[in-house]
Amino acid sequence: MIESAVPSILSEDVRKLIPTSKILVVGAGGIGCEILKNLALSGFNDIEIIDLDTIDVSNLNRQFLFRKEHVGKSKAEVARESVLSYNPSISIKAYHDSVTSQEYGVNFFKRFKIVLNALDNRAARNHVNRMCLAADVPLIESGTAGYSGQVELIKKGVTQCYECQPKPPQKSFPGCTIRNTPSEPVHCIVWAKHLFNQLFGEDDPDQDVSPDTADPEAAGSAGLNALGTGNESGNVHRTSTRQWAQEIGYNAVKLFNKFFNDDIKYLLAMENLWKSRKAPTPLSWEVVASNEGDKEKSKIVNDNVRSVDMQVWPLHVCAEIFELTVGVLKDELNDKKFLIWDKDDKLALDFVTACANVRAHIFSIPQKSRFDIKSIAGNIIPAIATTNAMIAGLVVLISFRALAENYDQCQSIYLRQKSVHSNIILAPENLIEKANPKCYVCSEQPYVSVFVNVDTLTVKEFESEVLKKTLNMIAPDVILDGKGVFVISSEEGETEINNDKKLSELGIVDGSILKADDFLQNYNLTIGITQYVAEKDEPLFKIDSQNTELKPQENGKQNGSVDKPETKENDMEVDDGQDEVECVTDTVEEDPQEGTSSKRRKLNPPEDDDEDLIMLDDP
């Protein structure tokens, strides 16, 4: 080539580094596609891309390296081919794989000059954060949600890491609310998803859909005692819901009457629940069926998006759909052990829409269109090409500076939706955010307090819920400090014997210290155990990375910024009371009126350019 794509106005050293630096792009989704294009157009020559996902139709409105004929294929591989078709001389390697896989250890990450994250979930972000800290490679983290987005450099010893500021926990709902006392559409949708899993999915005892008689609020209800051991359709578990459904051959009428009539009657008997709430109204199949008078008017089988998708189905349509989907799903189940709920599976979505709306009707809760239910049930975060393009542009601009090691010029930048209250669209921070000295990931001696009930939590639950799901370890080894007890081993077969033991059985009690070590992440964490018994509606365990006695944090910025130089007056550039980079699913909780809420602004980077956060699942 005669000319070079490397921008001529960059400094000589950066110009030399661009064609020779090996770059890793983690994620070939919305931001990833745009980053790859920008890298190729800027003269980068040695790129690797990793993504475990395959292409879906709903990606095509923004993931422009993919076309309709690519649906179902590997994102990483198609992205590679697309970039090569633009410029065949670029060296680009694709991995159709999970970045958290054991194959990509610290040595893998050390090969790169810079790592660019373009991910859609917190777990993978946390993991890459740790890998880059361990490998001491600069990481440029980015995310978008709707019109908003942000870009942030993470460099060991220079900036805060991705986990320096605690993120708000993912939203979940207490089991009693879901099973006994729903008050919002989302409660009914979660219940309907659980019902799908109970009938067709993998068994999960946490997803029970029947009335919860252990609800402390219902205690002492006279009617409850009178009901004794429950009625014929099995409110009290003589068999599991699944078994019972199989026994009756998935008879839709019987299923409908159990979930929407008998179970509701049972709930009514727990009369204490309804002293301060509107009581539900049981609904039998017979009542719905006799009510289908205007069936002709509302035939819902046509290609009209607005009516099928955007309008709330009438009750009798919900019942029809229930019957129809139960029948087909039952047949699908014949060939498989269990079905997996997927928002893009039309049958599964129709089933959930129908059930959620029938339940909402019963509890006098507003019903929702299938379109809205898909958003909520699938945790869909809207995503558009323009936002991704802008964020990916910033990612590569920051890469130029990170290559030159001009880290002091790599402030985080926020993209926010234009509003009448602000004239700022791209808002850079004035300063680099310094690391939180108490961070349980990047500080010298990572420490975290864990509050659990040592008498009820098993080692296996501790490993999967606390260490893996919450503290994001991949394959931890854990020993009980001072005692030398090997609690958990990442080697298969070494500590399985401990799995079902309660923590206290291994000598883990209030005040115990555990040493956890994740070899893959090159991460050692000291865990202080505090005995804690969860109250009703409280999570089963809590973690406290800041040792603040679980005091709620007002603002991530204030915490851990003690040794930060006084913020300059016009640091306000990004601080003018806007609330831009919220995770979309959280906004339900916030007061979304413009300019009024700002407290949690920086705490939660926008989760996800994409979808599927599995946030609705109960603890």
Added chain:
Amino acid sequence: MSEKELSTAEAELYDRQIRLWGIESQEKLRAANVLLIGVRGLGSEIAKNILLSGINSLTILDDGKVTQAELLKNFLLDRNSEGQKIAKAILPKAQALNPLVKITADTEALSSKDKDYFKNFTIIVGTGLTTEQLINIDSICRESNIKFICGDVFGMFGFSLADFQNHDYYVDQIRLPNRKRTHEGSKPVSTEAITKKVHSKINYPPLNEVLVTSDNVTKPTEGKRKRRNELFYLMRLLIEFRDKNGRNPDYSSKDNDVAQMKSIRTELLQKYQFKEENLKEEVLDLVFGEIAPICAIVGGVVAQEVIKAVSHKEVPIHNMFLLNPYTFSGKEEIVGA
């Protein structure tokens, strides 16, 4: 311009954006006919974004030919397209971005187009234009109620400038009716958010007031007014350079071009009496080339404004967007109003 209803296939394809701007906006996009003038570094970014958004038709007007340099900065081009007309050469890859959009390549010169040519469009997007061209097109747009937006990238600097005339728009305001839960009463308090459409209007100044008349407006009464973003003068300087030379500053003639820009800067300093340190000479070293990631940012902004203009939803930028080449801060600046 009938806004036909979306098919199921379209709803699936555009799902993630319909969830953001609503089906009404998507139907308006589907009826929009867009003219894009200039499909180089920035133009190709704009084309990509608006094609993906799902407009009805895109006409690409560019009489240039594919050069080596163009190949390096335009991802819609094929390696073996050198020497072809750019507007034609990008067609295969542009169409692949969205087979549902009708794309027309027009390889004639802008100067050959008469007034009527422009009247078929919902919105016109201009890149790489001179002051005279901008003002001419804008006045044609004003006659026929066509929205107009232009933008450019000069090295690390970029801007957009819109004339949406008397623009009506609405935003969805979401209110949570009552956050407190009742403790007495039997009625459950709905925590459902209520969405309300709030309508507003912005009156855009015509471009001749932005690019010409605003020259002389330094009324003494404006003393209290907020200081003008100095990047506006950088934009004026660069467009003036283009007016005079018929091209953008070029790295191969860097010394000469910088010298010329410095003298334009001196003129602007005298004319507008802004502080010298607010627009330092050093910035002129950064204005060469169409830097890809800068094109991505400005192309994203311009395309998003097109979407807002067409859908009449969300607050548009009034009327300039200016990207700071050092800090990458991007701000709205109201000029000429």
